[in-house]
Amino acid sequence: MSAETLYERVEHAARTVRARRDEDISVALVLGSGLGAFADDLEDALAVPYSEIPGFARPTVEGHAGRLVIGRVDGLTLAVMQGRFHYYEGYSFDEVTFPVRMLGLLGIQSLILTNAAGGINIEFDQGALMVISDHLNLMGINPLRGAHDERFGARFPDMTEVYDREFQEIAIEEANQMDVAIRRGIYAALTGPSYETPAEIRMLRTLGADAVGMSTVPEAIVARQMGMKILGISCITNLAAGLVDHPINHEEVMEAGARVRDTFKQLLRRIIPRLKSSDE
DSSP states (O other): OOOOOHHHHHHHHHHHHHHHOOOOOOEEEEEOTTOGGGGGGOEEEEEEEGGGSTTOOOOOSTTOOOEEEEEEETTEEEEEEESOOOGGGTOOHHHHHHHHHHHHHTTOOEEEEEEEEEEOSTTOOTTOEEEEEEEEEOSSOOTTOSSOOGGGOOSSOOOTTSBOHHHHHHHHHHHHHTTOOEEEEEEEEOOOSSOOOHHHHHHHHHHTOSEEESSSHHHHHHHHHTTOEEEEEEEEEEEOTTSSSSOOOHHHHHHHHHHTHHHHHHHHHHHHHHHHHHTO
């Protein structure tokens, strides 16, 4: 008997989730470090530990609960990944992007990717939110590398507009209505887990990056291949190396995420219904 293909494994995971809750879901979120509290407030929520979904890896980083939560916001059903997997944890890119592929097979059309990021743009304050307008994949690998299965989408997907422009405008409009500081910028992805050196931050600024992190980009590439529309939001949880006079640590990232938690949750609740309506 031949081994299952990646598509078949993803399909198995999607069937497992549907068996737990079979509803039409068109919007999903991936919540980054310290931002997982949004899932705790969903109505009529079902939480499925990643350990119960075939093919899912296990998050090993603080701030990533490791649950898929399906629930409602103002009557709209959505799927929320409470935590993600990272390449630096030792997982392959197939493992890192497996949940996003599964979301695609569940019928997700609109995907919100969130993360905690280091601020490179000196105009960004700690705790500010940044709508991702584009990205730099500096991880040295692409998640689409290797055997191609056309059931996931095109072999050479277009990346002209990874992050949907209409979605960006919606997020900025809603943040402005809340009087919340929000910027638009370019996110650079590196593998980590070490934080960047001051010299690397100077290089990234020269390349045009406004923020830097260790996630999101592989998920965005796979989501675009599968035809999803993407909104990316970074929480600037710390200023990057060379911009502050103290060492950077993960505790600082978690603390900053906690400070913006309520504002971030409120913003998402305002954005999500508009993403759904834009697909209709």
